[in-house]
Amino acid sequence: xxxxxxxxxxxxxxxxxxxxxxxxxxxxxxxxxxxxxxxxxxxxxxxxxxxxxxxxxxxxxxxxxxxxxxxxxxxxxxxxxxxxxxxxxxxxxxxxxxxxxxxxxxxxxxxxxxxxxxxxxxxxxxxxxxxxxxxxxxxxxxxxxxxxxxxxxxxxxxxxxxxxxxxxxxxxxxxxxxxxxxxxxxxxxxxxxxxxxxxxxxxxxxxxxxxxxxxxxxxxxxxxxxxxxxxxxxxxxxxxxxxxxxxxxxxxxxxxxxxxxxxxxxxxxxxxxxxxxxxxxxxxxxxxxxxxxxxxxxxxxxxxxxxxxxxxxxxxxxxxxxxxxxxxxxxxxxxxxxxxxxxxxxxxxxxxxxxxxxxxxxxxxxxxxxxxxxxxxxxxxxxxxxxxxxxxxxxxxxxxxxx
Numbered sequence: 257x258x259x260x261x262x263x264x265x266x267x268x269x270x271x272x273x274x275x276x277x278x279x280x281x282x283x284x285x286x287x288x289x290x291x292x293x294x295x296x297x298x299x300x301x302x303x304x305x306x307x308x309x310x311x312x313x314x315x316x317x318x319x320x321x322x323x324x325x326x327x328x329x330x331x332x333x334x335x336x337x338x339x340x341x342x343x344x345x346x347x348x349x350x351x352x353x354x355x356x357x358x359x360x361x362x363x364x365x366x367x368x369x370x371x372x373x374x375x376x377x378x379x380x381x382x383x384x385x386x387x388x389x390x391x392x393x394x395x396x397x398x399x400x401x402x403x404x405x406x407x408x409x410x411x412x413x414x415x416x417x418x419x420x421x422x423x424x425x426x427x428x429x430x431x432x433x434x435x436x437x438x439x440x441x442x443x444x445x446x447x448x449x450x451x452x453x454x455x456x457x458x459x460x461x462x463x464x465x466x467x468x469x470x471x472x473x474x475x476x477x478x479x480x481x482x483x484x485x486x487x488x489x490x491x492x493x494x495x496x497x498x499x500x501x502x503x504x505x506x507x508x509x510x511x512x513x514x515x516x517x518x519x520x521x522x523x524x525x526x527x528x529x530x531x532x533x534x535x536x537x538x539x540x541x542x543x544x545x546x547x548x549x550x551x552x553x554x555x556x557x558x559x560x561x562x563x564x565x566x567x568x569x570x571x572x573x574x575x576x577x578x579x580x581x582x583x584x585x586x587x588x589x590x591x592x593x594x595x596x597x598x599x600x601x602x603x604x605x606x607x608x609x610x611x612x613x614x615x616x617x618x619x620x621x622x623x624x625x626x627x628x629x630x631x632x633x634x635x636x637x638x639x640x641x642x643x644x645x646x647x648x649x650x651x652x653x654x655x656x657x658x659x
Contacts, residue, residue, distance in 0.1 A: 297355065304385035310362040313383075326601075329368040330566055330591070335599065340364055342405035347398050358386065358394065366391060367398040371588055374569035396580050399587040409593040412470075412479050412508070419510045425473035431652050432552035433645070436514040437470040437478055439499075439522060440556040441490040444482075445573040446581055456578070458486035463573065465581055468493050469589070470516065471556040476593045482582040490521040503527055515638075517553045524635045529642065543659040545643035548652075562603050563592055 305311060317325035318333045326332045331339065340361060347364070349357035366384050369375065370391075377388035413419050419436050426435035443464035448456060456463040464486030470479040481497045494500050502508045503525075516528045524530050531546040532538055538546070564570045567588045574581055595602040646655070 298387075301385050301387060304362075308362070308385040309383045310359070310365055314365060328372070329365065330372045331368065331595070332599075332601070335595070336364070336368075339402070339405070343398070343401040346401035346404070347394070358390065362386065363394050363398050367395055367402075370395065371567050371569050371584070371591070374572055374574070376575075392576075395576075396583055399583045402587050403583070403590050406590045406594045409597060410477055410480070410590045412502075414509065416509050416511055419508075419514055422472045422478070423511065423514060426552060429473050430552040430555065431650070432517065432548060433642075433650060434511070434513045434515050435473075435517055435552050436510050437472060437516045438553045438556035439468075439470050439494070439516050439518040439528070440553070440560070441493055441521070442467045442469070442560045443486050444570065444581065444585055446578055447573050447575050449578040452578075455487060456485045462486075465578065465585075466490070466493050467560075467585055467589075468497055468499070469556060469559070470499065471559045473555060474596065475555055475559040475562060476596050477559065477589050480586065480589050482585045490519075491523060494522055517549050519553060524632075524639065526632070526635050526638055529639055532639075532643075540659065541643045541647050544646050544651075544655050545639070547655060547658045548646050559592070563588060566592070566603060 314325065314328065317328060322332065329336060343364065344360045348360040351357050362384060366380050366386060369383075370377075370380060377391045380386070380391055381388040413422065422436050423434055426432050443458055443460065443462070444467055445462055445464050446456065448463040456465065458464050465482065466484045466486055466488065468481040468484070468490070469477050472478050479499050481493070481499060484493045484496065488496075510527070514527065518528055518530050520530050520533060522528060522530055529549060531549050532542040569584070570588070574584060576584070592602075
């Protein structure tokens with residue numbers, strides 16, 4: 257009996273040792289097959305401090321060709337230094353015993369270059385000698401810091417006097433009384449997000465998110481709403497926005513006679529005017545109103561055009577995660593306002609529609625009917641009142657040549 261127990265124990269020990277030996281062999285094989293890291297930093301990346309664009313190209317351009325420097329970053333040297341000073345403490349990381357942190361200067365240069373051109377991360381990596389995975393990590397962080405540092409340049413007016421200033425500018429420059437802003441939406445092209453089907457597919461047969469904006473008489477953004485999927489029309493985006501909620505609750509503090517101007521995709525309200533529908537034949541008075549409203553409304557279309565001409569990332573689908581697109585667009589709008597308000601060289605007059613001396617516009621956008629024509633009686637009466645004024649007390653001499 258004792259011999260049989262010893263034999264059973266020996267057999268169990270052999271089987272256990274064999275199993276342990278097999279497991280150890282598998283672990284050893286995993287270590288042998290694991291690809292060893294050839295280097296901690298690639299050699300061409302390690303020469304960033306001497307051969308990267310931040311140390312070579314941009315330093316040369318800043319002293320030898322200032323126009324090319326501004327074209328590269330969309331900022332001149334002084335503007336870049338001001339912006340860098342504002343955000344350095346937010347984006348500069350600490351050095352470690354393993355490696356030096358990326359300079360805040362280089363991070364900002366890459367971010368501005370990406371917004372200006374929409375270059376592939378691999379192209380920026382080769383130019384600045386920064387790994388593309390690092391670019392994808394710090395890019396949203398830098399954009400967030402820019403928005404926070406320049407937040408005073410893009411905000412909704414919070415006093416009636418500020419709204420009245422916009423009213424006066426619209427009246428002086430665009431001959432539209434009581435206007436406090438032009439409203440419109442723009443489709444921002446994106447790569448189709450995974451597992452979203454047709455959620456972001458728009459009527460232009462592309463994938464997009466929508467930028468809803470209110471623009472003042474000088475092409476500056478007073479309000480932006482970003483991120484609604486492109487399948488939704490402008491009227492629906494408006495009805496879901498905080499802007500609509502503020503209008504409904506009367507918390508915007510606009511003057512009692514203040515109105516926004518919009519295209520036919522938006523609803524006609526007592527605080528928002530849109531053109532007469534072209535479904536039926538229009539009278540001369542209605543045609544004149546449509547022209548005058550289009551003339552004021554084109555400020556928002558021009559603002560979108562300036563954005564695209566200065567920040568070419570908007571010319572093609574943005575190839576990043578859809579959740580990062582809103583901060584990219586917000587950064588572009590913030591930079592646009594900052595440069596528009598502080599620099600005379602930000603954009604050329606050819607980027608926007610302009611009137612000749614006699615009032616003849618360079619071109620006008622056709623008004624297309626996209627929405628319902630149901631509206632309140634009081635809103636219809638208000639629009640008719642404006643139409644009659646444009647034929648009498650508020651008429652301009654060239655308007656009859658435009659219909």
